[in-house]
Structure formats: structure tokens, C-alpha cells
Amino acid sequence: MNDDFYRIRRLPPYVFAEVNALKQAARASGDDVIDFGMGNPDQPPAPHILEKMQESLHNPRAHRYSTSRGIPGLRKALAGYYERRFGVDIDPEAEAIVTLGSKEGLANLAQAISSPGDTILVPNPSYPIHAFGFIIAGASLRYLPTASSGPEFFERLKRAVEYSVPKPVAIVINYPSNPTAEVVDLDFYGQIIDFCRHHGIYVLSDLAYAEVYFDGNPPPSVLQVPGAKDIAVEFTSMSKTYNMPGWRIGFAAGNRELIAALGRVKSYLDYGAFTPLQVAATAALNGPQGCIDDMRALYKERRDVLVDGLNASGWKCPSPPATMFVWAPIPDQFKEMGVMNFAKLLLQEAGVAVAPGVGFGEEGEGYVRLGLVENTHRIRQAVRNIRGFLSRHGVHDDLPKSA
DSSP: OGGGSHHHHTSOOOTTHHHHHHHHHHHHTTOOOEEOSSOOOOSOOOHHHHHHHHHHHTOGGGGSOOOTTOOHHHHHHHHHHHHHHHOOOOOTTTSEEEESHHHHHHHHHHHHHOOTTOEEEEEESOOHHHHHHHHHTTOEEEEEESOOSSTHHHHHHHHHHHTOSSOOSEEEEESSOTTTOOOOOHHHHHHHHHHHHHHTOEEEEEOTTTTOBOSSSOOOOGGGSTTGGGTEEEEEESTTTTTOGGGOOEEEEEOHHHHHHHHHHHHHHOOOSOHHHHHHHHHHHHSOOHHHHHHHHHHHHHHHHHHHHHHHTTOOOOOOSBSSEEEEEOOGGGGGGOHHHHHHHHHHHHOEEOEEGGGGOGGGTTEEEEESOSOHHHHHHHHHHHHHHHHHTTOOOOSOTTO
8 A cells, every 4th residue: 555655656675675685584594694785883982982972871961852953062073073174164053963874864955955856966876865865855866977087977967967957956976985985086076066056056965984095095075165165065974983873973064054954854853863972972073083093994904805805716896995895896707697696696605795786776787885894704704705606606716726
């Protein structure tokens, strides 16, 4: 009966459901599954963050309703982060809001700014909420390639605006990208802002992986572009930076009209995150930042073990410069079967779970995403399993025969 509901009809079946069902069945049978499928950090927050939360729990007033915009101290801490990290001035009263994770923030902003029939430009492949938040809101989508190298992106962007009726309301961008791990520089953001200001299009930037980078310069913020706050808002998150995914603390910062619109929708839907979580998040942003260096070093080590191992096994994949994901093209021998069948076969024969690329959009066909969420011992075991799996299917490793 629920197929009759308008918004449910617009949501396709969950692409990962079939692989997840096989994974659960394997575990129920007692099989060991090495799970790279979900970007779910496996480390706890730093001790000083946990201690602050525990301290706050003993304040009787902390257990009352919070505020949907976020406690003032946390919004001030976010403004301090933007000043330190990006040299961007954020007004914590009018240009910042606390969200229940960046996912909730994006979905509620979609409800606030889009109507049925509106056109939104979204990347493909992309994190699902970038597209489906607007689909749930009733908007129509026009896809743009996530790849940012060369002039192709801007040529596609120009064509999308020229041939969209009505004119697009907003564009979603996400760098470092989930799932592809691509990064861009400040010049790219400058071109985006110039183009969208000229055409009256809002820019919605997802910067959830700002601090998870390994090679080269730290990823920039779109708000560093002069005048960006005239049309842009940016979402960030505590989830990956501070190992706090279950806490559901995220932010939006930037354009006052968009922040106000998001705040108005949220005021009807939630009372904000539990106050001790917000107090601890404030301590995370204001306190020692060595835990970020530790997080970055951990994912870099895991990245190198996984990527080096896959390449030595005959599975050629690039090393990601950022994020906690490896975006790997499946070996040529498996391309005819498609990425969904490859992911199922890999789980069944090697005991390794990955996320099929088509779960992030049709442009993800031929790729899988591997999250760096297992320890190095488990990653090496996965590589051994994968090497045997590939060998049985005619993909041979690059190791010397004596190895």
C-alpha cells in the first residue's frame, strides 16, 4: 500500500540491500566477513572529549530540551574553527547552525529551498543524500560528473544550466568527494562561485572530509572565495574528524538566508542534539587537536596497506589523496558481469564486503568503494583473501614467484 505514497514512489530500492543481506547471512552462518562496506569509524573520540561529555552529564539542566540551532558555545567554536583553518569570518548568530549530522542538515535544507518541479544540480556518483534529499523534497535532478579534472565539468555545468527549465535553484558539490576521494583547489571553487553568482544559483558544499587528507595541501573551503557567502552554504561534520559518527553533530555555515531557512525548518522538527553531546563537541573544536593528526595517520597507514596490497595482487587502483575511502575500478575480467555481481562474488568467495559503486549513482558502475574501517591486520587478511580470489578468476599478482 505504501507504494501509493508520492515520496516513497520516487525512492528506488536500496542498492546496497542485496549485498547487506548476503553479508548478514554469512555472519549468521558463522563466516568471518571483513567489512569495507560502510564508512563507519572504528576508533573512539579522544579522552578529553569523552571526559567533557561525562562531566556535562552531571549537570541537571543538561537533560532538558536543547535548542535546535545549537548551543551558543558550539556555534562560536565552529566560527573559531573556520577562522583558524580557513581564515573565514563566520557570524555564529546568523551564519552558523548545528545540525544532527551533515546528512540531516542537507535533507532539511532541501525541504526548505526546493519545491516540486525545481531543478537541482547534483554530482554523480555522490553520497546518496545529495540526490535523494532533493528527490524526497519533490525536486528534479540534473546530474554532473564528479570528476573535476580539465574543462569537462564546467562545460557540462554550462550545458546543464542552459538546457534546464526552470533554471536550477542550487548546485551540490562535495570535495573531498565521497565516494571518489577526488579533491579540488581554491581556483575550482572560485570558478563555481563566479558562475553561480552570475546565474543566481545557490552553492551547497559538503566538506565532511576536510580534515581527512594525506597528500598535498589541506582541502580548502568554498567560503574562502571572496563573496562566496552571498550564495553559498557549507556543511561540515564531527563524525570523521573526531571519530564521533554516532553522536550526530554537524554544522552548516555561510549564507544568512540559507541558514535562516534551514533553522526555520529545523525549529519544527527537532530540539537539537542532546546538550552534553554539544558541550563535548565544543570541547573537541576548542581543545587539543592532536587527535586529528592521529586519525589522519591511522587512515594513511590503512590506505597504504590496502592500496599497495591490491595493486600487488593484480587489482589496479589509485591511492586516494583524501577521505577514508578507496574508489577502485573493478578488474577488467569482471566488468562484463557488472559491479553488483562482482561485489556479491567477492563477498561469497573472499569474505570481503565492499560498497558497489552504482549505489552512489549510475556513473559508479564499474567501481567499488572500500572504507578504511578495518585494522591493518584485518586489511592484510583481506588482501590475502582477495589475491586468492583474483587468481582463481585469472587475475594474477605482480609478486615474484618466490614470494
